[in-house]
Amino acid sequence: xxxxxxxxxxxxxARLGRELDILSKAGADYVHLDVMDGHFVPNITIGxxxxxxxxxxxxxxxxxxxxxxxxxDFIDSFALAGADIITFHLESASDTREVRDIITKIKxxxxxxxxxxxxxxxxxxxxxxxxxxxxxxxxxxNPGFGGQEFIAASLDKARRLRxxxxxxGLNADIEMxxxxxxxxxxxxxxxxxNVVVVGSAIFDxxxxxxxxxxxxxxxxxRK
Numbered sequence: 423x424x425x426x427x428x429x430x431x432x433x434x435x436a437r438l439g440r441e442l443d444i445l446s447k448a449g450a451d452y453v454h455l456d457v458m459d460g461h462f463v464p465n466i467t468i469g470x471x472x473x474x475x476x477x478x479x480x481x482x483x484x485x486x487x488x489x490x491x492x493x494x495d496f497i498d499s500f501a502l503a504g505a506d507i508i509t510f511h512l513e514s515a516s517d518t519r520e521v522r523d524i525i526t527k528i529k530x531x532x533x534x535x536x537x538x539x540x541x542x543x544x545x546x547x548x549x550x551x552x553x554x555x556x557x558x559x560x561x562x563x564n565p566g567f568g569g570q571e572f573i574a575a576s577l578d579k580a581r582r583l584r585x586x587x588x589x590x591g592l593n594a595d596i597e598m599x600x601x602x603x604x605x606x607x608x609x610x611x612x613x614x615x616n617v618v619v620v621g622s623a624i625f626d627x628x629x630x631x632x633x634x635x636x637x638x639x640x641x642x643x644r645k
Contacts (some may be wrong), residue, residue, distance in 0.1 A: 424611065424641040427452035427485050428634065429599065429621035431467065441630060442480045448634035452485040452507075454599065454619045457500070459490040462514055463566035470496075470503035477504030485617075487538065487599070489565050490514065494524050501531035509536030509559050509597075512547055525554050536597065540565060545579040549586060552594050557617065558583060562610075563600030572601030577613040584614025607640060 486505035538559035562576035599619035627633035
């Protein structure tokens with residue numbers, strides 16, 4: 423099943439609760455929450471208090487993307503705040519053991535697990551972990567800021583990952599984030615992605631509901 427995950431990085435934070443309500447009524451599946459610490463990426467965004475305040479008023483799946491240097495230290499905080507999926511970057515871990523420890527901690531908190539890769543990280547780095555996770559997030563821009571141009575080489579990474587998952591009979595989701603819009607979303611889906619993160623292409627349109635509906639219509643074509 424294809425899912426739409428609008429990213430609040432491009433939203434109007436002064437109207438965030440209202441905009442999440444619009445997304446929910448428009449039929450979005452997830453809301454993508456980018457957490458940045460100013461160390462792992464050169465930007466600072468939100469933390470557990472914001473997620474905690476949004477949780478009671480939004481029934482969408484909270485897809486929390488940790489772009490932080492020490493994810494292990496914050497798993498419990500984001501789990502308690504209301505995250506449904508917690509995704510961390512392989513590059514933030516020092517070695518394979520730490521990756522597995524983070525995966526275990528997220529599962530122990532009762533949450534779904536995602537692993538993320540920057541554009542410069544080979545997709546094969548995810549292969550040894552895919553059987554233990556629910557989702558793999560392929561970044562199609564360099565993480566840190568919204569509104570960047572889509573990196574086309576990300577499509578090949580998604581195709582290779584989908585082939586690998588299929589060869590093992592695994593059902594992990596493939597998520598893609600960065601620079602996705604109406605002009606390239608069909609290519610993204612054709613590459614095997616089934617969780618699509620869209621930020622500025624929804625929130626900068628002016629009519630969030632109409633923009634969301636356009637993506638969902640495309641997704642409906644794939645059924």
